[in-house]
Amino acid sequence: xxxxxxxxxxxxxxxxxxxxxxxxxxxxxxxxxxxxxxxxxxxxxxxxxxxxxxxxxxxxxxxxxxxxxxxxxxxxxxxxxxxxxxxxxxxxxxxxxxxxxxxxxxxxxxxxxxxxxxxxxxxxxxxxxxxxxxxxxxxxxxxxxxxxxxxxxxxxxxxxxxxxxxxxxxxxxxxxxxxxxxxxxxxxxxxxxxxxxxxxxxxxxxxxxxxxxxxxxxxxxxxxxxxxxxxxxxxxxxxxxxxxxxxxxxxxxxxxxxxxxxxxxxxxxxxxxxxxxxxxxxxxxxxxxxxxxxxxxxxxxxxxxxxxxxxxxxxxxxxxxxxxxxxxxxxxxxxxxxxxxxxxxxxxxxxxxxxxxxxxxxxxxxxxxxxxxxxxxxxxxxxxxxxxxxxxxxxx
Ligand SMILES: NC(=O)c1ccc[n+]([C@@H]2O[C@H](COP(=O)([O-])OP(=O)(O)OC[C@H]3O[C@@H](n4cnc5c(N)ncnc54)[C@H](O)[C@@H]3O)[C@@H](O)[C@H]2O)c1
Numbered sequence: 479x480x481x482x483x484x485x486x487x488x489x490x491x492x493x494x495x496x497x498x499x500x501x502x503x504x505x506x507x508x509x510x511x512x513x514x515x516x517x518x519x520x521x522x523x524x525x526x527x528x529x530x531x532x533x534x535x536x537x538x539x540x541x542x543x544x545x546x547x548x549x550x551x552x553x554x555x556x557x558x559x560x561x562x563x564x565x566x567x568x569x570x571x572x573x574x575x576x577x578x579x580x581x582x583x584x585x586x587x588x589x590x591x592x593x594x595x596x597x598x599x600x601x602x603x604x605x606x607x608x609x610x611x612x613x614x615x616x617x618x619x620x621x622x623x624x625x626x627x628x629x630x631x632x633x634x635x636x637x638x639x640x641x642x643x644x645x646x647x648x649x650x651x652x653x654x655x656x657x658x659x660x661x662x663x664x665x666x667x668x669x670x671x672x673x674x675x676x677x678x679x680x681x682x683x684x685x686x687x688x689x690x691x692x693x694x695x696x697x698x699x700x701x702x703x704x705x706x707x708x709x710x711x712x713x714x715x716x717x718x719x720x721x722x723x724x725x726x727x728x729x730x731x732x733x734x735x736x737x738x739x740x741x742x743x744x745x746x747x748x749x750x751x752x753x754x755x756x757x758x759x760x761x762x763x764x765x766x767x768x769x770x771x772x773x774x775x776x777x778x779x780x781x782x783x784x785x786x787x788x789x790x791x792x793x794x795x796x797x798x799x800x801x802x803x804x805x806x807x808x809x810x811x812x813x814x815x816x817x818x819x820x821x822x823x824x825x826x827x828x829x830x831x832x833x834x835x836x837x838x839x840x841x842x843x844x845x846x847x848x849x850x851x852x853x854x855x856x857x858x859x860x861x862x863x864x865x866x867x868x869x870x871x872x873x874x
Contacts, residue, residue: 479508480506480507480508480509481507481508481695481696481698481699481700481701482504482507482508482509482561482562482695482698482699483507483508483509484508485508485509485510485561485562485698486509486510486511486512486553486557486558486559486560486561486562487504487509487510487511487512487561487562487563487564487698488511488512488514488549488550488553488560488562488563488564488597488601489501489504489511489512489513489514489564489566490514490515490540490549490563490564490565490566490567490593490597491514491515491540491566491567491568492511492513492514492515492518492519492522492566493513493515493516493517493518493519493521493522494515494517494518494666494667495664495666495667495668495687496566496617496662496664496666496687496690496691497513497515497564497566497567498513498518498522498687499687499688499690499691500564500566500690500691500694500695501513501522501526501533501564502522502525502526502529502691503688503691503692503694503695504562504564504691504694504695504698505526505529505531505532505533506529506531507695507699509561509562509698510531510532510533510534510557511523511526511531511532511533511534512533512534512536512549512552512553512556512557513526513533513534513535513536514535514536514537514538514540514549514567515537515567516537516539517537519535519536519537520535520537522535523535532557534552534553534556534557536548536549536552540565540567540589540593540594540596540597541588541589541592541593541596542596543596543599545596546593546596546597546599546600547596547600549597549600550563550597550600550601550604551600554604559608559610560601560604560605560610560612561610561611561612561613561698562612562613562614562615562698563597563598563601563612563613563614563615564614564615564617564694564698565593565594565597565598565614565615565616565617565639566617567589567590567593568589568590568593568617568668569585569586569589569590569668570586570629570632570668571583571585571586571631571632571846572628572629572632572842572845572846572849573628573631573842573843573846574627574628574838574839574842575630576839577839577842577843578630578631582631583630583631586631586632586635587631587634587635587638590617590632590635590636590638590639591635591636591638591639591642594616594617594639594642595642598614598616598642598646598657601614602646602650602653602655605650605653605654605655606653606655609653610654611653611654611655611656612654612655612656613655613656613657613658613697613698613702614643614646614655614656614657614658615658615659615660615694615697615698616639616640616642616643616657616658616659616660617636617639617659617660617661617662618636618637618639618640618643618659618660618661618709619632619633619636619661619662620661620663620711620760620762621633621636622634622635622636622637622638622639622640622661623636623637623640623661623709623711623720624758624759624760625755625757625758627757627804627808627838627842628804628842636661639659640659640709640720640722641722643657643658643659643707643709644707644709644722647706647707647708648707651706651707656697656702656703656705656706657706657707658697658702658705658706658707658708658709658710659708659709659710660690660693660694660697660709660710660711660712661709661710661711661712661718661720662687662690662711662712662713663685663711663712663713663714663760663761663762663765664685664686664687664689664690665683665685665686665687666687670797676766676769677769678769682714682715683714684713684714684715684765685714685766689712689714689715690712693710693712693717697710709721709722711760711761713760713761713762713765714762714765716761716765718761726751727747727748727749727751728747729743729746729747731743752816753819754815754816754819756812757808757812795844796848796858796859797845797848797849797858800841800844800845800848801845803841804838804841804842804845807834807837807838807841808838810834811831811834811835811838814827814830814831814834815831818831847861
């Protein structure tokens, strides 16, 4: 007896990574699965069928409202109903905000956030019409919950997914539809530059994308019938329950504030809390750092802000080294920022802070170029090749 016996589940982004594992796990738990992805869905469906399960493959764009409707309709027409939707499809286009193009912003919001809306809208309407219960699992990220440098587009979309989850859970509760979200962490194509080469002692790989699927199966199952509007983080064997924005301090007076009054009240409002947003690490990052502690990050020379960056210099760092360098630069930047807030900076330190900002941007740009080359099937080390970097290019 499987946890999802008799259920029909749609999984988006099921062609690879976390979504593929979710689709396989749902099928193993007894569900008939509609696997959707722009690429790889056929292979996932074939793997399910080879394992004795039932699956339909579709290659629809989740950001296309009409296509998302066809996804829901296909589940109903092929398997006679719909019980669960896993909104997993996602993309990243990491850049510092001052270099982020509108196209990169729109694509990331379109797939991650609008994609979750499109399927939810069609599925929820069907469940309401039919008077049937359903369950949705959305995919947010610690980038949206905690924030992450170079991901203002992705983090904003994922924060939107968390809010969308909570609100739709409230709206659909009376119709017996549950909505939850997961914030996973795993080694996939999306994160291979960050986690690719890590090795962990012992038999358990905390970055295996298959670690995420059991939580999703449980959330879709009747065993989680009382769970809705929740956000669960998953990193290896760690499952975390997240809570959203909440008030941590307040100041109140009888009547409207003035700017001067606020300036005077601000120290009391913040108390001992930081007045500048700190960079908060996720549990996954801590886990990775622990694994890395045997192999301390090498400090890599990135081209100085003033020096000309040549193609030959780009090839000196692989993705991991760039990520390490970003971590080092951010740490130094934050130390200086804290010092600036506490006691101010001298001229030399101010110049260093500006230099760090530019170096960070260069590192992100370098990483983005490498990822784009890899995505396009090109050699990521070959800095002379300029990869295609358009919305259309990606969707093809
Ligand atoms: N891997 C991680 O550590 C991590 C961390 C936090 C959140 N996430 C989220 O988990 C989800 C899965 O990510 P992953 O790591 O497996 O990445 P991945 O790149 O391996 O898989 C994402 C899949 O989504 C598909 N996709 C992209 N645009 C689509 C569209 N318009 N329509 C349909 N499918 C589309 C891609 O083709 C790809 O197969 C994403 O939402 C991602 O943002 C992943």
